[in-house]
Amino acid sequence: MKFNPFLEAIKTYESGKDIELIAKEYGLKEVIKLASNENPYGTSKKAKEAIINNAHLAHLYPDDTMSELKQALAQKYDILKENLIIGSGSDQIIEYVVHAKLDHSKAYLQCGVSFAMYEIYAKQLGVKVYKTPSLTHDLNELYELYQKHKNEIKVIFLCLPNNPLGECLDASAVFEFLEKIDKDCLVAIDGAYNEFASFKDNKKHINPKELIYKFQNAVYLGTFSKLYGLGGMRVGYGIACKEIINAFYKLRAPFNVTNLSLKAAVAALDDDEFVQKTLENNFSQMKLYEDFAKNYKIRYIPSYTNFITYFFDEKNSTDLSEKLLKNGIIIRNLQSYGLNAVRISIGTEYENSRFFEEFSKNF
Amino acid sequence: MKFNPFLEAIKTYESGKDIELIAKEYGLKEVIKLASNENPYGTSKKAKEAIINNAHLAHLYPDDTMSELKQALAQKYDILKENLIIGSGSDQIIEYVVHAKLDHSKAYLQCGVSFAMYEIYAKQLGVKVYKTPSLTHDLNELYELYQKHKNEIKVIFLCLPNNPLGECLDASAVFEFLEKIDKDCLVAIDGAYNEFASFKDNKKHINPKELIYKFQNAVYLGTFSKLYGLGGMRVGYGIACKEIINAFYKLRAPFNVTNLSLKAAVAALDDDEFVQKTLENNFSQMKLYEDFAKNYKIRYIPSYTNFITYFFDEKNSTDLSEKLLKNGIIIRNLQSYGLNAVRISIGTEYENSRFFEEFSKNF
Numbered sequence: 102m103k104f105n106p107f108l109e110a111i112k113t114y115e116s117g118k119d120i121e122l123i124a125k126e127y128g129l130k131e132v133i134k135l136a137s138n139e140n141p142y143g144t145s146k147k148a149k150e151a152i153i154n155n156a157h158l159a160h161l162y163p164d165d166t167m168s169e170l171k172q173a174l175a176q177k178y179d180i181l182k183e184n185l186i187i188g189s190g191s192d193q194i195i196e197y198v199v200h201a202k203l204d205h206s207k208a209y210l211q212c213g214v215s216f217a218m219y220e221i222y223a224k225q226l227g228v229k230v231y232k233t234p235s236l237t238h239d240l241n242e243l244y245e246l247y248q249k250h251k252n253e254i255k256v257i258f259l260c261l262p263n264n265p266l267g268e269c270l271d272a273s274a275v276f277e278f279l280e281k282i283d284k285d286c287l288v289a290i291d292g293a294y295n296e297f298a299s300f301k302d303n304k305k306h307i308n309p310k311e312l313i314y315k316f317q318n319a320v321y322l323g324t325f326s327k328l329y330g331l332g333g334m335r336v337g338y339g340i341a342c343k344e345i346i347n348a349f350y351k352l353r354a355p356f357n358v359t360n361l362s363l364k365a366a367v368a369a370l371d372d373d374e375f376v377q378k379t380l381e382n383n384f385s386q387m388k389l390y391e392d393f394a395k396n397y398k399i400r401y402i403p404s405y406t407n408f409i410t411y412f413f414d415e416k417n418s419t420d421l422s423e424k425l426l427k428n429g430i431i432i433r434n435l436q437s438y439g440l441n442a443v444r445i446s447i448g449t450e451y452e453n454s455r456f457f458e459e460f461s462k463n464f
Numbered sequence: 465m466k467f468n469p470f471l472e473a474i475k476t477y478e479s480g481k482d483i484e485l486i487a488k489e490y491g492l493k494e495v496i497k498l499a500s501n502e503n504p505y506g507t508s509k510k511a512k513e514a515i516i517n518n519a520h521l522a523h524l525y526p527d528d529t530m531s532e533l534k535q536a537l538a539q540k541y542d543i544l545k546e547n548l549i550i551g552s553g554s555d556q557i558i559e560y561v562v563h564a565k566l567d568h569s570k571a572y573l574q575c576g577v578s579f580a581m582y583e584i585y586a587k588q589l590g591v592k593v594y595k596t597p598s599l600t601h602d603l604n605e606l607y608e609l610y611q612k613h614k615n616e617i618k619v620i621f622l623c624l625p626n627n628p629l630g631e632c633l634d635a636s637a638v639f640e641f642l643e644k645i646d647k648d649c650l651v652a653i654d655g656a657y658n659e660f661a662s663f664k665d666n667k668k669h670i671n672p673k674e675l676i677y678k679f680q681n682a683v684y685l686g687t688f689s690k691l692y693g694l695g696g697m698r699v700g701y702g703i704a705c706k707e708i709i710n711a712f713y714k715l716r717a718p719f720n721v722t723n724l725s726l727k728a729a730v731a732a733l734d735d736d737e738f739v740q741k742t743l744e745n746n747f748s749q750m751k752l753y754e755d756f757a758k759n760y761k762i763r764y765i766p767s768y769t770n771f772i773t774y775f776f777d778e779k780n781s782t783d784l785s786e787k788l789l790k791n792g793i794i795i796r797n798l799q800s801y802g803l804n805a806v807r808i809s810i811g812t813e814y815e816n817s818r819f820f821e822e823f824s825k826n827f
Contacts, residue, residue: 105563120524122529139524144522144523159512160503225715330523331523332522
């Protein structure tokens with residue numbers, strides 16, 4: 102059977118390995134996963150309660166207007182419900198960005214290394230990708246490439262802070278950059294980890310309201326998978342002017358988010374204590390990873406996220422990841438991004454100490 | 465901002481109205497929803513327990529290999545895990561069918577009136593639709609159209625039994641039809657309600673194993689949203705030869721199903737008692753709807769599903785649906801399908817009696 106030819110070019114996303122499967126495969130009693138940037142403190146108590154209290158409604162289709170969650174997000178960001186679209190993770194909003202604006206005759210722009218899903222969705226449509234020579238975000242390089250290929254580039258992805266590298270542009274620099282971009286080019290600001298960056302340094306904080314009122318060609322992407330501890334529930338969102346939201350709505354399948362996910366997300370937004378604890382612990386534990394790297398003379402980029410990326414010169418990241426895996430520590434090898442590096446999610450104090458212990462033994 | 469021009473042609477799916485929203489809007493204490501063919505007996509006890517017991521894992525990304533659910537389905541159907549792909553509802557498998565095989569230069573074929581999502585996904589790509597003159601499935605008409613437009617038609621959707629009309633072809637006739645279809649044309653058998661049809665009359669039973677071993681160009685679509693009582697959790701699946709599954713996998717976004725949905729689906733498959741009770745009650749209550757229609761001289765098609773469709777001659781289905789809505793009964797008006805008809809989900813004994821009561825008053 103013949104399939105659409107563009108399918109051949111599609112790369113498959115390499116997801117973090119599953120704890121239960123690894124435990125079974127290697128016969129391990131304890132497996133610690135520091136690979137997918139999940140919240141190490143679990144799910145917020147309020148979100149967990151919302152799931153349990155609504156489990157008996159699992160047979161009912163979700164409210165497809167998603168009005169309860171939209172109302173809560175509209176309040177949080179001081180925007181209108183009409184400025185919002187909810188997705189199955191912010192991944193799905195990335196998909197809408199790509200499908201609404203791009204086809205095989207167009208291109209998108211990103212920095213040298215950024216979140217893999219941009220390219221995966223683009224490849225589905227045979228879209229060309231321009232990447233800067235620098236791995237991390239360099240606005241001069243981005244602008245230079247944009248100027249050169251303006252007629253083709255109809256989407257720019259900025260990942261702030263950047264996954265999987267961890268660096269983050271200042272919001273003021275991003276706003277200046279946006280001023281120079283053509284109004285027909287959609288700029289997607291991926292803020293999946295922006296709450297972490299904002300906590301560390303308020304200059305990194307992207308205010309979605311300010312963004313979308315100033316720029317009718319910008320969309321902000323947020324998620325419940327990281328700070329809000331709902332990675333398994335698949336809830337993210339896009340914030341933009343109504344025109345963009347309406348276009349994305351054309352691409353949305355009905356019931357794209359489960360009813361329990363909607364309930365859990367509303368509850369998670371209301372759990373300030375959990376959010377604060379997560380942020381504080383993240384950066385106090387991050388310090389240990391920085392000190393550890395210095396001790397071992399490992400290069401790293403100061404991180405504005407809930408992970409840190411270690412770069413190796415002599416050691417091989419694949420070997421190291423495999424050794425750790427056999428000892429029950431799952432981290433993310435970045436060879437699939439073309440890097441001899443590993444990305445480690447900041448875990449709980451105990452999880453991190455176990456990482457340091459196994460890393461020391463196997464490095 | 466300019467968007468891809470095909471977006472303009474996209475119709476939006478009209479989903480069933482939400483109970484909470486209707487209760488609020490009309491100030492009603494009790495709202496009965498017989499509009500979305502959900503399971504009136506709720507969620508199976510085992511599935512509900514699985515959700516509650518796993519709520520504390522909501523922060524962890526789903527196992528993207530979905531091996532536990534695949535194993536359970538492979539066992540149920542006596543097939544291989546490699547013959548399976550899991551979707552966010554069987555809707556998502558419909559999307560994969562369309563995107564893997566079709567583009568604006570191609571067409572798909574269906575009967576006169578069938579599940580709306582086939583056309584919605586097709587329109588997203590500017591795909592042409594051929595529909596038979598008969599509303600329900602007529603294999604002669606389908607074959608005639610297929611023969612005439614063979615070069616264009618690369619997908620055929622057969623909905624067995626058919627939503628929103630309720631009729632069902634015999635499996636033997638479907639298999640004969642498949643023999644005559646070119647091997648490069650993908651035939652999707654939508655079995656979302658097939659368990660109901662099989663229970664009523666075993667001649668309607670499509671055996672996915674037999675289907676995919678005989679026909680390398682067939683895919684069977686199943687769902688947990690109806691019989692298994694998990695409409696809110698968004699889990700469906702496709703069964704086909706490995707070649708087709710591999711092509712669909714290229715289109716699948718990672719983590720397309722929540723981790724609690726996977727757990728709930730595995731548990732639901734194990735709850736025979738719930739499934740049997742649902743099937744038995746459905747058809748004993750269906751009898752009441754048939755008798756009621758006869759009393760009121762309302763035309764209906766004998767239904768092999770968990771809903772029944774009433775056709776009107778003089779009365780207007782929109783007026784009637786609105787009157788019932790104001791009295792707390794949500795049914796599905798089929799004007800958006802071009803029919804002066806309503807589709808009513810078979811509810812519990814109490815829900816159905818309330819429907820009969822309000823219908824009698826307002827007809």
